[in-house]
Amino acid sequence: MMMQELPLIAGHFVAARWRERMLDSMALAHYQEQRAQRIVAYVAQHAPFYREHWAGHDVRAWRTLPTVDKQVMMQHFDRFNTCGIQRDTAMRVALAAEQSRDFRPILTGLTVGLSSGTSGHRGLFLVNRAEQAGWAGTMLARTLHDLRPRRLRVAFFLRSNSNLYEQIGGLLLQFRYFDLMLPLADAITQLNHFRPHIVVGPPSLLAMLAQARISGMLQIGPERLISVAEVLEPHDRTQLEQVFGVPVHQIYQCTEGLLAISCQQGALHIQEDLVVLQCEPLAQPPSEGDTTEELRVTPVVTDLWRTTQPIIRYRLNDVLRLDARPCRCGSAFRVIQAIEGRCDDICYFEQRTGGLRPFFPDTLRRMILLADACITDYQVLQTRVGQMEVYLTLAADADWAAVEVRVQASIEQILAHYDCLAAHVTIEQGILASTVGSKRRRVQCRVVV
Numbered sequence: 001m002m003m004q005e006l007p008l009i010a011g012h013f014v015a016a017r018w019r020e021r022m023l024d025s026m027a028l029a030h031y032q033e034q035r036a037q038r039i040v041a042y043v044a045q046h047a048p049f050y051r052e053h054w055a056g057h058d059v060r061a062w063r064t065l066p067t068v069d070k071q072v073m074m075q076h077f078d079r080f081n082t083c084g085i086q087r088d089t090a091m092r093v094a095l096a097a098e099q100s101r102d103f104r105p106i107l108t109g110l111t112v113g114l115s116s117g118t119s120g121h122r123g124l125f126l127v128n129r130a131e132q133a134g135w136a137g138t139m140l141a142r143t144l145h146d147l148r149p150r151r152l153r154v155a156f157f158l159r160s161n162s163n164l165y166e167q168i169g170g171l172l173l174q175f176r177y178f179d180l181m182l183p184l185a186d187a188i189t190q191l192n193h194f195r196p197h198i199v200v201g202p203p204s205l206l207a208m209l210a211q212a213r214i215s216g217m218l219q220i221g222p223e224r225l226i227s228v229a230e231v232l233e234p235h236d237r238t239q240l241e242q243v244f245g246v247p248v249h250q251i252y253q254c255t256e257g258l259l260a261i262s263c264q265q266g267a268l269h270i271q272e273d274l275v276v277l278q279c280e281p282l283a284q285p286p287s288e289g290d291t292t293e294e295l296r297v298t299p300v301v302t303d304l305w306r307t308t309q310p311i312i313r314y315r316l317n318d319v320l321r322l323d324a325r326p327c328r329c330g331s332a333f334r335v336i337q338a339i340e341g342r343c344d345d346i347c348y349f350e351q352r353t354g355g356l357r358p359f360f361p362d363t364l365r366r367m368i369l370l371a372d373a374c375i376t377d378y379q380v381l382q383t384r385v386g387q388m389e390v391y392l393t394l395a396a397d398a399d400w401a402a403v404e405v406r407v408q409a410s411i412e413q414i415l416a417h418y419d420c421l422a423a424h425v426t427i428e429q430g431i432l433a434s435t436v437g438s439k440r441r442r443v444q445c446r447v448v449v
Contacts, residue, residue, distance in 0.1 A: 268339075
């Protein structure tokens with residue numbers, strides 16, 4: 001971290017703390033409107049793509065402007081950003097960093113990053129130094145709940161490092177990046193030596209560390225775990241908290257911005273002073289026992305700060321459930337009850353009366369996990385409507401034949417309950433192999449409807 005950037009980071013830290021605590025609902029709405037009007041006016045002047053995309057629209061009515069998505073952004077990348085950076089040039093820099101595992105190079109003063117491509121399309125992002133400092137200050141303000149005079153040791157596991165992440169290391173943190181490509185045994189050895197206060201990583205990696213702790217190989221005692229990059233399912237959270245005896249929080253971040261962070265109470269708050277999430281209701285699938293179906297949404301993101309690669313009315317493909325209850329922490333920022341996965345991971349089954357009925361990943365998870373307590377992990381793959389491939393791992397003493405019968409019965413019962421035709425279901429033992437460093441997706445639908 002460059003010393004001249006410390007005052008800027010500190011300023012963002014203080015401002016972020018103040019906004020989180022002091023902006024009530026009315027003040028927050030006013031703040032968002034002012035920031036959005038300012039950013040949209042700047043973008044209309046400096047981003048050729050947006051200027052043409054918004055032709056014929058009143059930019060002051062920014063909440064109704066035409067949307068964009070990742071495919072549009074990548075297709076028009078050269079004119080989407082405000083610095084004239086060519087897509088091919090940025091991609092070369094990002095891919096070279098991926099291959100060399102050296103993520104320090106910058107492009108004309110900009111940090112270049114590459115998303116993991118969970119949706120099948122890898123996304124590029126550009127961030128300038130001022131945006132980096134703002135991100136770093138805000139991230140510190142929202143994740144460091146305890147400001148005792150000490151230097152926290154933070155272990156960060158992710159597929160790729162970035163100057164963006166390195167920015168948060170400094171006076172308050174001793175930050176160490178762990179490459180997900182690092183062999184697990186080597187990571188455990190380094191963790192035992194580093195002894196981090198906080199461990200940040202995808203839940204699939206944290207689960208491996210939990211098993212290493214159970215076996216006695218991992219000897220660290222972190223104060224907190226932070227889940228990133230993948231969906232944190234309830235049973236994952238429960239297992240991690242039981243093994244480590246500490247809370248598991250979340251950071252919801254993607255190419256499109258820093259969207260949500262857990263507060264000290266553990267609630268995942270939308271970062272409403274950084275982004276506006278316009279949440280569009282989804283057609284509701286069955287979810288037995290779920291009382292919040294009316295709050296299941298997909299978000300449209302407007303970033304209130306980024307000018308290098310503006311994110312205005314950007315449609316994500318995620319499925320969220322919002323929590324209507326106020327958080328005990330007192331923040332006016334809305335709470336995400338659950339990140340369920342992606343819209344393209346909704347599976348479809350035929351109804352007896354005709355038509356298709358959608359089932360969200362969360363519904364499929366309960367359909368399988370509640371069938372038998374011996375199930376330790378699962379995957380669902382749908383390649384055509386009305387079909388399911390289920391892959392299971394079981395506890396060592398489980399009776400496979402009995403579990404298979406119970407899972408099949410659970411699927412049949414729930415489909416029948418919602419007046420759907422019987423599905424063609426195959427159940428196999430063992431989880432499908434995945435590429436090292438790739439994100440875990442427990443539910444995948446490869447059907448186009």
